[in-house]
């Protein structure tokens with residue numbers, strides 16, 4: 001370790017400590033209190049713990065109210081929400097779906113589950129989502145529109161969809177996304193797993209395209225233990241998602257039929273009960289998240305070799321995970337810094353490994369990924385649980 005590396009590390013430790021207090025601190029923990037215990041207990045007492053039950057409908061209604069979506073379908077996790085959305089949107093085997101290389105593995109796995117092929121695209125460095133400007137040029141050079149479909153000139157396969165990901169709750173240039181989708185005839189399925197409570201121009205993440213997918217895993221802004229949801233304003237799509245995720249079940253009198261291959265993906269009511277109490281304190285959660293974000297911003301502002309990741313739009317984002325970005329001259333220190341922060345008890349993480357580096361995606365088409373590579377080598381996620389705001393050294 002060199003002296004400058006230690007200096008940068010000490011600056012980060014001091015900024016984190018003066019923002020959230022002494023270690024240990026996890027990267028992200030749910031905010032669970034007595035109201036959650038009461039809600040789950042009431043569900044247990046009701047006896048309706050599984051996939052029929054009043055609590056599921058109530059949770060879905062609360063999601064609609066919060067996001068402004070006309071329809072919400074609660075499912076077992078965010079990955080199943082993505083899978084079912086691709087199927088319900090008509091993405092077919094052998095087609096290509098554009099997806100960032102810098103995202104959780106579940107985004108691209110869901111594409112592979114359908115028999116379609118992930119086609120990896122680059123990210124932009126402000127919001128960390130897809131670089132739509134760069135993608136436009138790439139598609140112009142590498143695809144043709146033939147009979148109303150976008151065809152990859154190299155693989156000859158149809159490029160049928162695009163999956164923008166709202167990384168860490170940030171929403172990028174949605175005007176450009178819509179322009180590209182129109183130009184290249186792409187279905188938009190938004191991975192809004194990390195973005196519950198994030199808005200841009202008063203529109204919630206996940207509602208810019210055909211549908212959006214949320215996750216309520218234990219590390220997300222609210223949790224249902226494990227869980228996810230599809231949100232959409234498209235009635236017919238919502239009906240398809242609900243049907244496919246309920247084993248394609250049709251009730252006729254007292255009998256059940258299954259009119260196709262379906263999936264047992266519906267969220268159990270006991271999880272929805274936890275979701276209800278979590279959503280009931282959502283405004284409070286968001287308030288804590290915002291305060292934590294701006295306190296971190298204040299503390300990191302003084303340093304020249306470390307940037308705190310923020311944008312003018314952050315006021316309308318959920319501020320799920322806070323991140324710092326090392327100056328490019330400091331990238332060799334990234335692993336050392338993360339390792340030292342974890343050793344002293346501040347759980348910090350690098351961003352995901354780029355997906356084309358994983359064995360099961362090595363064969364997939366990909367564009368130049370220089371921005372994603374840069375983000376991967378400079379960004380560090382730092383402790384971000386809402387309750388950490390309660391610490392104060394002010």
Ligand SMILES: Cc1ncc(COP(=O)(O)O)c(C=O)c1O
Pocket residue numbers: 077078079080103104106107165191193194214215216217227228
């Ligand atoms: C960007 C992104 N996409 C998809 C998922 C998948 O959600 P889940 O873990 O609920 O399946 C997650 C969360 O883990 C995520 O962060």
